[in-house]
Structures are given as structure tokens and as C-alpha cells.
Amino acid sequence: MNDDTILVINCGSSSLKFALFSAQQLNCIASGLAEKLGTKDAVLSVKSGDEKSSYCLDDADHHIAINHVINTLQALKLLVKDPLGIGHRVVHGGESFSDSVLIDETVLAEIEKCSALAPLHNPANLLGIQLMAERYPSTPQVAVFDTAFHQTLPETSYLYPIPYELYTEHGIRRYGFHGTSHKYVAEVAAKQLNKPLAVCNFITAHLGNGCSVTAIKNGLSVDTSMGLTPLEGLMMGTRSGDIDPGLFEFLNKIGMDSERISQMLNKESGLKGLSGQTNDMRTLFDLADKGDEKAALAIEVFCFKLAKYIAAMAASLPSIDALIFTGGIGENASRVRSAALEKLAILGFEVSHSLNNSNGRESEGRITEPDSTLSLVIPTNEELVIARDTLNNAVK
Incomplete structure (x- = not known):
């Protein structure tokens, strides 16, 4: 059975950031960060309301860190059943994605293709998706791309003044990042300005x-x-x-x-x-x-x-x-x-x-x-x- 929660995962090369939201109100009920993974200083910090806690992870890798995150949320009785959905930050979506998408094998293949454009980020993002799929095989997972918001750039903005075939054959162009943040604050500002x-x-x-x-x-x-x-x-x-x-x-x-x-x-x-x-x-x-x-x-x-x-x-x-x-x-x-x-x-x-x-x-x-x-x-x-x-x- 599914819980009434949405779990957000941001998997980095040596870190794992997470947040748990109520699906009804979309209010954050817990968040945290596992950092310095793969080292003796690996640590997990968790915040729920005014309560903060920290756990030594002792050379933990991403798999151990994710299990520790889930176990901690369950122990706090914040994640009683499977989450309703799991969202992942994916840094690079290339020209394939102009919006967030439900993850399937085709989407995974496209994210993998974009790894050449973001070798420090996309492989870690894919690892997070894989590990969560192992833990919750029946829960829908969604990819949210840093680059998606910028897919409306005109050619005059995204093309580099280099041989054109480097764009057509290898995808070398401006993609832009932090799109989720830019999009969010623009929406808030528009509401404030009415x-x-x-x-x-x-x-x-x-x-x-x-x-x-x-x-x-x-x-x-x-x-x-x-x-x-x-x-x-x-x-x-x-x-x-x-x-x-x-x-x-x-x-x-x-x-x-x-x-x-x-x-x-x-x-x-x-x-x-x-x-x-x-x-x-x-x-x-x-x-x-x-x-x-x-x-x-x-x-x-x-x-x-x-x-x-x-x-x-x-x-x-x-x-x-x-x-x-x-x-x-x-x-x-x-x-x-x-x-x-x-x-x-x-x-x-x-x-x-x-x-x-x-x-x-x-x-x-x-x-x-x-x-x-x-x-x-x-x-x-x-x-x-x-x-x-x-x-x-x-x-x-």
C-alpha cells in the first residue's frame, strides 16, 4: 500500500539530499543530507519540525545511506507505507526533456546519453533512481531536470559561434542549469506582483x-x-x-x-x-x-x-x-x-x-x-x- 507522501531525492557523487512531503498539502515534513559518502567522515543529518538529529555512517556508500534514510523516516513514523511517488533532481536532460517526466526505460536511456554532457552529475542521479527502484519497485518515479526550464532559449541564446555541425552532431550548445530554482522564484514573484x-x-x-x-x-x-x-x-x-x-x-x-x-x-x-x-x-x-x-x-x-x-x-x-x-x-x-x-x-x-x-x-x-x-x-x-x-x- 502507498503512503500519502512524496519523497524527493537529490543524489550527488558523494552526497544524498532528501525531503519528504505530505502529498495533500505539499508541506515538508522531514529533510536531510547524507554527505562525505565513501569516507570515514560520512554523516547523515535529519530535520523534522524543530527536531534535528545526526548519525555517523562510517564509510557508507549511497546504497547504505539510502537505506539509513528510509529506516530513519520509518522509525520516526513519518514514512509508514511506500511513498506515493519519488521525485529525482536530474541535472542534465539535454534537448530531450522540456518538462518533468515519469521515469521509464526510455527516459533512463536518454538520461544516460546526457551523461557525457554532465559526467559529474548524471551518473549519480541515475544511481539514486536505481537504488530507489530497488527499494520501492512499484512506486512511480519522476525526473525533474535542471535544464528543462531553459529549453525555451532561442537559437541566438543557445548557439555557440563555433562550426554548426558541432551542435547538430554532438549537441554542443548552451543548456543552462538551476532551472527549477529560476522557475520557482519567477512564479512566486508573479503572484506577489499580482x-x-x-x-x-x-x-x-x-x-x-x-x-x-x-x-x-x-x-x-x-x-x-x-x-x-x-x-x-x-x-x-x-x-x-x-x-x-x-x-x-x-x-x-x-x-x-x-x-x-x-x-x-x-x-x-x-x-x-x-x-x-x-x-x-x-x-x-x-x-x-x-x-x-x-x-x-x-x-x-x-x-x-x-x-x-x-x-x-x-x-x-x-x-x-x-x-x-x-x-x-x-x-x-x-x-x-x-x-x-x-x-x-x-x-x-x-x-x-x-x-x-x-x-x-x-x-x-x-x-x-x-x-x-x-x-x-x-x-x-x-x-x-x-x-x-x-x-x-x-x-x-
Whole structure:
């Protein structure tokens, strides 16, 4: 028998994030994270209401971690029967998926094909699907793709200026990511403005360890900063974002092979690379306030590149109903938002320092002055979107 719950799974290469929702109200009743899987420091944290608990997993792999998650939810009497549906975050859906889909063998094969475009992500996503199918063979599973929202990009946005056959034969193009987050905050903003999403024009900035900016015209994604992979675009926590492609040839000449270059650009660059210390923006603020020049420089470069990309996204829109900040940095780092908005005065933005310092909590998210172009802070909820799409696809 099925329980009245929706289970959301986000399986990474060494982590497993989950959330359990009530199918009736779509409210989150439990969530958690298993991280550092495959190491002696593997740990599972679970939150239900005001209760938090932590469990040492001792070198656990994903299979053991998933079993521990399910057993914990059952012990808490939150998952009494089989879930009604299981939703999975899948990073790359290529051009095959423009919406969330019920998983079958055909869908699995397409996700596998896209693994070449996201070798760090899709194999882990597939593993999560496989493990949950073993645990709940009769429960419908749904794939929710990071790339799906961006399948409305026009050719002028998604094509790279390289030989066209590289697109037609190998699928090399801009795909974009964080689509679930960009879609969610745009929907929330439209409701706050009391306007149909189909007539809204937004710029959305998802800023966390990974960062991306999207232009949304009449409710549809028409440009975005991430590209073929999540490495392109904004400077991020450990990713470089945009660089001169000629850098690869230069680094090869000084002895770095492609694997080493990829490691450096994905794991050792961005805020961590420039500061030489950390990718945590809060720590960088503390260091900068104590006089650390490299930390201050990393923050300054981050804010400049953010403003530069936001301005670029404006070229795809006839007007701007709102600039929306979301993600861990976007929702909490008032200094980043202030610095970016001050550089965007040409677009009519004037930050309200009092509203911005409260992260918009006292003004329904608004952080700009009354006569300014509107900017909002809207907390993202990707798990809720996945749960909603799972319910819509699994129960018909």
C-alpha cells in the first residue's frame, strides 16, 4: 500500500539530499543530507519540525545511506507505507526533456546519453533512481531536470559561434542549469506582483556555491549564464565561470593536462581560488573586515561580474518587472546585493539599505526604494517544485 507522501531525492557523487512531503498539502515534513559518502567522515543529518538529529555512517556508500534514510523516516513514523511517488533532481536532460517526466526505460536511456554532457552529475542521479527502484519497485518515479526550464532559449541564446555541425552532431550548445530554482522564484514573484507569469519579465540571480543568472521574458527563459556545463558564466564558489578559451593551450604548455585543468577550474577557482582560502562568502566577509586584501578582492570581483551579467541579461528583455535574488548568497548576503545594485543604477535600481539589510523580510522581499526598478529577495524551494512535479506526474 502507498503512503500519502512524496519523497524527493537529490543524489550527488558523494552526497544524498532528501525531503519528504505530505502529498495533500505539499508541506515538508522531514529533510536531510547524507554527505562525505565513501569516507570515514560520512554523516547523515535529519530535520523534522524543530527536531534535528545526526548519525555517523562510517564509510557508507549511497546504497547504505539510502537505506539509513528510509529506516530513519520509518522509525520516526513519518514514512509508514511506500511513498506515493519519488521525485529525482536530474541535472542534465539535454534537448530531450522540456518538462518533468515519469521515469521509464526510455527516459533512463536518454538520461544516460546526457551523461557525457554532465559526467559529474548524471551518473549519480541515475544511481539514486536505481537504488530507489530497488527499494520501492512499484512506486512511480519522476525526473525533474535542471535544464528543462531553459529549453525555451532561442537559437541566438543557445548557439555557440563555433562550426554548426558541432551542435547538430554532438549537441554542443548552451543548456543552462538551476532551472527549477529560476522557475520557482519567477512564479512566486508573479503572484506577489499580482500579474500572470505569462506577461512578466524578470532577471533571476541564483547565487550559492553554484551561481547563474537568467532572463525570463513573458514567463519563459530566453537567456541564461550557464552553458554546455555548469562551469560557464558567473564566478562561483569554486568554479571559475567565464575564462579565455586560450587559457587551455597555455596551461597545457606549462604542463597541466586536461584532467588537472578541469579539476582546477571546477574545484579550485572562483571565490576559493582568488581568495586562496575559502569558497564560503560569510567567512570571506569576516576575513575582509579584518583586513585580508585577497578576501576583499574576491568579493569585489564576484560582485562586479554579477552586476555585469545582470546588465547583459537586460538585453533580452523589453522591460524589467523585477530583479530577483535567491540561493544561499542571494538570500542572505546583503553586501553582495548592495554592491551589485549600486553598479546597476543605469537600469534604474536604487537599493534601500534598511530593507536590504533585513534581506527583504520586512517588505515582502523588496529591497529597493519605491521609485526604483524593483528588486526582490525570494527564498528558493527546489525540493517543493520537484515534489509538485512528482505528484502531478505520478498520480494521474
